[in-house]
Amino acid sequence: xxxxxxxxxxxxxxxxxxxxxxxxxxxxxxxxxxxxxxxxxxxxxxxxxxxxxxxxxxxxxxxxxxxxxxxxxxxxxxxxxxxxxxxxxxxxxxxxxxxxxxxxxxxxxxxxxxxxxxxxxxxxxxxxxxxxxxxxxxxxxxxxxxxxxxxxxxxxxxxxxxxxxxxxxxxxxxxxxxxxxxxxxxxxxxxxxxxxxxxxxxxxxxxxxxxxxxxxxxxxxxxxxxxxxxxxxxxxxxxxxxxxxxxxxxxxxxxxxxxxxxxxxxxxxxxxxxxxxxxxxxxxxxxxxxxxxxxxxxxxxxxxxxxxxxxxxxxxxxxxxxxxxxxxxxxxxxxxxxxxxxxxxxxxxxxxxxxxxxxxxxxxxxxxxxxxxxxxxxxxxxxxxxxxxxxxxxxxxxxxxxxxxxxxxxxxxxxxxxxxxxxxxxxxxxxxxxxxxxxxxxx
Amino acid sequence: xxxxxxxxxxxxxxxxxxxxxxxxxxxxxxxxxxxxxxxxxxxxxxxxxxxxxxxxxxxxxxxxxxxxxxxxxxxxxxxxxxxxxxxxxxxxxxxxxxxxxxxxxxxxxxxxxxxxxxxxxxxxxxxxxxxxxxxxxxxxxxxxxxxxxxxxxxxxxxxxxxxxxxxxxxxxxxxxxxxxxxxxxxxxxxxxxxxxxxxxx
Numbered sequence: 001x002x003x004x005x006x007x008x009x010x011x012x013x014x015x016x017x018x019x020x021x022x023x024x025x026x027x028x029x030x031x032x033x034x035x036x037x038x039x040x041x042x043x044x045x046x047x048x049x050x051x052x053x054x055x056x057x058x059x060x061x062x063x064x065x066x067x068x069x070x071x072x073x074x075x076x077x078x079x080x081x082x083x084x085x086x087x088x089x090x091x092x093x094x095x096x097x098x099x100x101x102x103x104x105x106x107x108x109x110x111x112x113x114x115x116x117x118x119x120x121x122x123x124x125x126x127x128x129x130x131x132x133x134x135x136x137x138x139x140x141x142x143x144x145x146x147x148x149x150x151x152x153x154x155x156x157x158x159x160x161x162x163x164x165x166x167x168x169x170x171x172x173x174x175x176x177x178x179x180x181x182x183x184x185x186x187x188x189x190x191x192x193x194x195x196x197x198x199x200x201x202x203x204x205x206x207x208x209x210x211x212x213x214x215x216x217x218x219x220x221x222x223x224x225x226x227x228x229x230x231x232x233x234x235x236x237x238x239x240x241x242x243x244x245x246x247x248x249x250x251x252x253x254x255x256x257x258x259x260x261x262x263x264x265x266x267x268x269x270x271x272x273x274x275x276x277x278x279x280x281x282x283x284x285x286x287x288x289x290x291x292x293x294x295x296x297x298x299x300x301x302x303x304x305x306x307x308x309x310x311x312x313x314x315x316x317x318x319x320x321x322x323x324x325x326x327x328x329x330x331x332x333x334x335x336x337x338x339x340x341x342x343x344x345x346x347x348x349x350x351x352x353x354x355x356x357x358x359x360x361x362x363x364x365x366x367x368x369x370x371x372x373x374x375x376x377x378x379x380x381x382x383x384x385x386x387x388x389x390x391x392x393x394x395x396x397x398x399x400x401x402x403x404x405x406x407x408x409x410x411x412x413x414x415x416x417x418x419x420x421x422x423x424x425x426x427x428x429x430x431x432x433x434x435x436x437x438x439x440x441x442x443x
Numbered sequence: 444x445x446x447x448x449x450x451x452x453x454x455x456x457x458x459x460x461x462x463x464x465x466x467x468x469x470x471x472x473x474x475x476x477x478x479x480x481x482x483x484x485x486x487x488x489x490x491x492x493x494x495x496x497x498x499x500x501x502x503x504x505x506x507x508x509x510x511x512x513x514x515x516x517x518x519x520x521x522x523x524x525x526x527x528x529x530x531x532x533x534x535x536x537x538x539x540x541x542x543x544x545x546x547x548x549x550x551x552x553x554x555x556x557x558x559x560x561x562x563x564x565x566x567x568x569x570x571x572x573x574x575x576x577x578x579x580x581x582x583x584x585x586x587x588x589x590x591x592x593x594x595x596x597x598x599x600x601x602x603x604x605x606x607x608x609x610x611x612x613x614x615x616x617x618x619x620x621x622x623x624x625x626x627x628x629x630x631x632x633x634x635x636x637x638x639x640x641x642x643x644x
Contacts, residue, residue: 208576227606296577299577312574319574347574367574
């Protein structure tokens, strides 16, 4: 290695290993990469090359891995065309031309080979140290060649991408997740990359879907035949059933507790909505959570430890976000009069790391998405283009899905709250809204 | 009389008839009762024919009267239903009954009082501003506010169901203030007892 190359490699190592100190609202801790021993810091995005993958499905797998890593916003995918990447890489790890990849700006190389038809052997190379840091076999689920098997197969590729991101940055990716949402009176689900859009329910004026923390159920509200809004539970791959505690009145905005054993929803018999809690899987009595005295209390979200709730309430006249203990006591306003000229703050979603609550706030007559840091109660405006509503955090507490009118008809968009980078998730002709991001999908 | 004289007489009669036909029409007068007494020369067949004609005329008259009565009743029923269906409107993010809305509700009261079997479904709606979920609750508040007003005027609450559509069923599409104002409303649907409404006395 020449002097210049040595310096370049050193500089690259410093960039990767150095402690970048750019300020960020949330992702402020340095994380140790599991195997690469790269110190990932916010603001740094190590360059990664995904080598061409042999086999009939190799191009698809490579494209998915590149896209998933790119959407994670923690690494920079170095766009190498297949001939260039193939020329730079020999068939075996040790023979890879590391200096050439270093010149391309790569800190790591992802190499996928096939241990068998359904087992991907994934290796990550440390370019600076010119060695393979980690290799692991990943059994792939599903079957991409049959209609019923595509979803599982794609999800297993997403899971590989998430694991790769964990190896490289110390933070698990968010590719193996799904988003549920409402559109045209139905509940739909879509993979985090925007693929595999499928309806989960018939058209029943359904809205406000919420994932069970293990992804095994989706709760949502829908108008029943008598005009009452009911809470329904839909098991993955199964049918929907009405939550038997909600036969009458108005029952909306369900949410599961982090342990999955409690469902909190907003109920009104006549005037005033209050939050109620129930175990949806056992014959237990319903517990009243809020005492709104005729005000409307709705759109609850749990803190990650399950001890607190944030919710929307108009108990002071205008919709504001409140925080209370999980039993409804010690309620206090989070947003009262803050960051809004017309004081309309609603639809909170507590980040999985517990550090922030995202919500929508009316600014100059339009809703915008705000993230409120809970340590210093500092609001940070995340959107400005169009009308933006219904934020829901990804499992990494860094990305959000939200509804936006920026392209015309309301659609779901995904934003990296760190960089502001935004991509459109849904492309429907109909209005799309009330998205909820799942935890990692278990296979 | 000679044949010439006869022709002249016929011609004269025709001229008189034509002139009479061309005269300005006199105002219609009530038709004189038709003398249906059969002439003495009328045989049984002739009398049957006249009787049948009489019966048809009587039946037509009854049917016309019935139709007029039914049309009048339909118009009255439609007016009652229109009064019941008259929407009421609300201010932004409000469920308070305005003076205008109160007048519209007051017009429904006598009909509700005169028809004890009448049931209404009151649906509350919101404009597209505000969160979808908050608007479901806001629609409920509006429907309940209307129900409570009617109950305060003595209408049994058991006859009034409430439902909220939030912003899901706008009456008017569009993002203007006029459209918003028309969408902030409560609508009324007759769910029972609407087939034969008794007009209030």
